[in-house]
Amino acid sequence: DIVMTQSPDSLAVSLGERATINCKSSQSILYRSNNKNYLAWYQQKPGQPPKLLISWASTRESGVPDRFSGSGSGTDFTLTISSLQAEDVAVYYCQQYYSTVTFGPGTKVNIK
Amino acid sequence: EVQLVESGGGLVQPGGSLRLSCAASGFTFSTYWMHWVRQAPGKGLVWVSRIKSDGSSTTYSDSVKGRFTISRDNANNTLYLQMDSLRDEDTAVYYCAGVPGGNNAFYVWGQGTMVTVSS
Numbered sequence: 342d343i344v345m346t347q348s349p350d351s352l353a354v355s356l357g358e359r360a361t362i363n364c365k366s367s368q369s370i371l372y373r374s375n376n377k378n379y380l381a382w383y384q385q386k387p388g389q390p391p392k393l394l395i396s397w398a399s400t401r402e403s404g405v406p407d408r409f410s411g412s413g414s415g416t417d418f419t420l421t422i423s424s425l426q427a428e429d430v431a432v433y434y435c436q437q438y439y440s441t442v443t444f445g446p447g448t449k450v451n452i453k
Numbered sequence: 454e455v456q457l458v459e460s461g462g463g464l465v466q467p468g469g470s471l472r473l474s475c476a477a478s479g480f481t482f483s484t485y486w487m488h489w490v491r492q493a494p495g496k497g498l499v500w501v502s503r504i505k506s507d508g509s510s511t512t513y514s515d516s517v518k519g520r521f522t523i524s525r526d527n528a529n530n531t532l533y534l535q536m537d538s539l540r541d542e543d544t545a546v547y548y549c550a551g552v553p554g555g556n557n558a559f560y561v562w563g564q565g566t567m568v569t570v571s572s
Contacts (some may be wrong), residue, residue, distance in 0.1 A: 381558035383498075390548055390565055391498065396558035434498055438556050441512055442488065442500040 343367050343437050345445035353453040360422040362448045364435035369415045372439065379439035382411055382420045385447075386431045394433075395420065427452065455479035455561055457549050462566030469539050469570070475532040475549030475563055483507070483527040486552040488559065489534050491545035491568075501547070502534065505555075517543075539570045 344367040354360045370379045378398035383391035393402050395411035398418055408423045422429055430452060435445040461473040475487070489501040502513045502523040511523050522535040532549050547568055551561035 379556055383559075385498075390562040391559070392562070393558055393560055402560075432497075436498075436558070438552075438558060442490075442503070444490075444498040444500065447497045 343440050343443050345435055345437055345443050347435060347445040347448050349448060351449040353451045354425045355453045357424050360425050360450055362420045362433050364418040364445050366416045366437050370437045370439035371415050378414050379437055380418050381436045383434045383436065384431045457551060457561055457563035459549055459563045459566035462568045464569045465539055466572050467540060467570055470537045471568060473534040473547055473566060477530040482530040486555055487525060487532045488550045488552060489523060490548045490550055493545040541570050544568060544570045
């Protein structure tokens with residue numbers, strides 16, 4: 342099974358500052374035949390289901406603010422919030438869907 | 454409006470059974486692979502099971518294999534999770550999620566239904 346790890350476990354960032362979350366897979370989730378990374382990022386606020394932010398490692402979903410961006414390939418990935426807003430306080434999960442499905446443990450983002 | 458609505462959660466004793474349902478609307482259910490994901494109180498997301506769009510293939514996590522059964526009724530746009538031999542550690546919010554095609558991100562999520570296993 343593919344194991345997903347995330348760092349840090351939590352972070353506190355000032356409003357308007359950058360937040361960076363890292364995600365690492367135990368094996369490559371890049372499918373060579375289509376050159377796609379099978380990785381997604383989700384945002385979950387208390388009492389709500391997760392919300393898909395980014396698929397294929399870097400494709401932002403419709404309606405997601407452009408301050409959210411995803412990057413990386415192979416085994417190492419990053420979610421960046423370029424200018425943190427109050428409404429971005431949440432837990433963020435990465436997920437691989439290359440081989441069945443595995444989620445990372447989550448990163449809690451708060452305001453400093 | 455694209456929607457998934459779970460039902461069937463509740464309190465059950467260890468060793469008991471429960472059947473969850475997930476009603477889909479607003480999209481072509483029969484073309485979506487469907488998944489169950491759970492989240493224990495205060496913990497992270499854990500994938501539980503998936504079923505192919507036509508119901509011909511199912512997969513389970515090791516923690517529920519042999520105890521849980523996923524199924525679907527495409528005529529009635531409904532997904533199910535039959536949970537048997539329940540354990541304390543199965544206590545969680547259970548979400549259903551929809552995936553267009555096979556290996557893809559979870560585009561559609563339900564609001565979740567709480568399952569509590571306790572004596």
